[in-house]
Amino acid sequence: MKRALKHDILLIPLLFFIAVLLPVFAWHGVGSLDSDIGEWFQRSGSLVVLCAAVLEYLLFKITLSATPASGEPTGRRPHYRVSSTYLKYIQALKYVTAMVAIIGTVIWGYGDLIYQHAR
Numbered sequence: 001m002k003r004a005l006k007h008d009i010l011l012i013p014l015l016f017f018i019a020v021l022l023p024v025f026a027w028h029g030v031g032s033l034d035s036d037i038g039e040w041f042q043r044s045g046s047l048v049v050l051c052a053a054v055l056e057y058l059l060f061k062i063t064l065s066a067t068p069a070s071g072e073p074t075g076r077r078p079h080y081r082v083s084s085t086y087l088k089y090i091q092a093l094k095y096v097t098a099m100v101a102i103i104g105t106v107i108w109g110y111g112d113l114i115y116q117h118a119r
Contacts, residue, residue, distance in 0.1 A: 008062055012059070012093065015054055018051055023041060037115065041114070042115070045106070046104070047104075052104055
């Protein structure tokens with residue numbers, strides 16, 4: 001497996017981890033410079049969406065660079081052997097990434113109201 005592909009595969013769980021922890025930490029006021037934690041929580045949604053966008057890009061890049069079992073290349077990039085089993089996992093991760101983007105968008109748009117209502 002090429003070094004770039006390994007790098008992309010290692011970044012995926014890290015970005016998921018960051019996308020989940022950012023709003024949790026923001027909810028508890030970690031990193032907040034002012035007293036309005038609800039606004040800080042709302043702003044964390046934009047970073048969650050950014051993580052989701054980078055995740056989607058990495059998953060798209062891996063999918064394009066994969067060679068299916070038939071041997072037909074799916075993109076113009078260098079082709080790596082990726083099992084069809086792994087391609088199913090990548091497809092599932094794309095759905096999870098979409099959900100992360102939706103949740104991040106809701107936090108970004110309404111996070112201050114969610115925080116006020118919950119407190």
